[in-house]
Amino acid sequence: AQSVTQLDSQVPVFEEAPVELRCNYSSSVSVYLFWYVQYPNQGLQLLLKYLSGSTLVESINGFEAEFNKSQTSFHLRKPSVHISDTAEYFCAVSVTSYDKVIFGPGTSLSVIP
Amino acid sequence: NAGVTQTPKFRILKIGQSMTLQCTQDMNHNYMYWYRQDPGMGLKLIYYSVGAGITDKGEVPNGYNVSRSTTEDFPLRLELAAPSQTSVYFCASSHEGFEAFFGQGTRLTVV
Numbered sequence: 285a286q287s288v289t290q291l292d293s294q295v296p297v298f299e300e301a302p303v304e305l306r307c308n309y310s311s312s313v314s315v316y317l318f319w320y321v322q323y324p325n326q327g328l329q330l331l332l333k334y335l336s337g338s339t340l341v342e343s344i345n346g347f348e349a350e351f352n353k354s355q356t357s358f359h360l361r362k363p364s365v366h367i368s369d370t371a372e373y374f375c376a377v378s379v380t381s382y383d384k385v386i387f388g389p390g391t392s393l394s395v396i397p
Numbered sequence: 398n399a400g401v402t403q404t405p406k407f408r409i410l411k412i413g414q415s416m417t418l419q420c421t422q423d424m425n426h427n428y429m430y431w432y433r434q435d436p437g438m439g440l441k442l443i444y445y446s447v448g449a450g451i452t453d454k455g456e457v458p459n460g461y462n463v464s465r466s467t468t469e470d471f472p473l474r475l476e477l478a479a480p481s482q483t484s485v486y487f488c489a490s491s492h493e494g495f496e497a498f499f500g501q502g503t504r505l506t507v508v
Contacts, residue, residue, distance in 0.1 A: 318496055327487060327499040328440075335495075374439065378494030384428060384447070385497050389439035 286311040286379050288388035296394045297365055305360040305391045307349075307375030317358040318376040318385065319349055328374060334358065345369075370395045399423050403488050403500035410478040410507045418473040418503050420488030426498070428491045429471040431455075431463065433484040434502075440487070446471055478507045 289308045297303045309315060319331040332343040339351040349360045358375060375388040404419045422429065427448045432440040432455075442455030446465040460482060462474040471490075475482060485504050491497040 316494060320499075327501045328489075328497075329499070330496045333496055376497070383494045384430070384445055385491060385494060387432075387440045387442075392437075 286315070286377055286383075286386055288375050288377050288386055290375055290388040290391050292391050293389065294392045294394070296396055298396050299367055300364045302363050303361065303365050303369075303393065305373050305375075305393065307358045307360065307388060309356050309358065309375075309377045311356070311377065311379055313379055316378045317349075317351060319343075319347070319358070319360050320374040320376060320387075322372040322374065322390075324371070331360075331373070365393075365395050367395050367397060369393060401488055401490055401498050401500040403486075403503050405503060406501065407504050408506070410475075410505065412478060412480065412507060414478050415474070415476050416478070418475075418486055418488075418505075420471045420473070420500060421469050422471075422488075422490040422498070423469065424490060424492075424498065425468060426490035426492050427468065428493060428497075429465065430489045430491075430497065431461070431471070431473045432487045432489065433457065433482075434487060435484050443473065443486075475505075480507050483507045 287310045317334040320328040321331045322328045332341045334351045342348045347362045372390050374390045378385045401422045430445045431443040441457045444463040446452045485502045488500045489497040
C-alpha cells in the first residue's frame with residue numbers, strides 16, 4: 285500500500301525568504317500527486333496537482349512542485365513567502381485513478397514578519 | 398457552486414449521546430471520505446466509500462458508523478459519544494483517485 289511522508293512537521297521561515305516543504309511517497313507504480321493547503325479554521329483546498337506530463341507544476345499564488353520519480357518525491361517550493369502563506373500544508377497521493385487519496389501528516393508553515 | 402456541504406458546523410455532545418454528521422456533495426463524485434483532525438495532528442481516515450452501497454473502514458473506524466444509500470450523501474454516525482471523539486471532522490469527495498474536495502468541517506466537543 286502507498287504511504288506519504290512529510291519529514292518536517294513545522295517550518296518557520298522569515299517573510300520574503302524561500303521555502304521548501306518536503307514530501308516523499310512509497311509506491312512502485314504510477315501515481316497522482318497533490319498538495320493541499322489548510323488556512324486556520326478552514327477546510328482543505330487543492331493547491332496544485334500532478335497527473336501526467338510536465339514534472340513541474342505551479343499554483344496561481346507562486347508555489348511550485350516538482351515530481352521526481354527516481355527519488356519518489358514531490359517537494360513544494362516558493363521563492364519568496366508572504367505572511368498570508370502561514371498555513372498547514374498536506375501532501376497526498378493516489379496510485380491510480382481507481383484508488384483513494386492518501387494524505388501525509390502535514391507541515392505547519394509559519395511565516396515570521 | 399455548493400460542492401461538499403457539512404452540517405452542523407459546531408456541536409457539543411454529552412458523553413453517551415449519539416448524533417449524525419451530515420455530508421452531501423453535488424459533483425456526482427463516486428468516492429467519499431470522512432476524516433478527523435485533532436489539534437496539531439494530520440488527517441485520520443475514519444471511513445470511505447467508493448460508491449453507493451459500498452463502504453470500508455479507514456485508519457480509525459472504532460466508535461463510528463457510515464452508510465451510503467445515495468451518490469450524494471455520506472452521513473457519519475456516532476452512537477455513544479466519548480471525550481476521545483472531540484475533534485474536527487471533515488467530509489470529502491473525489492472522482493475516483495483524482496483531487497478531493499473538502500467540506501468546511503464540523504467542530505465536535507464531547508463533554
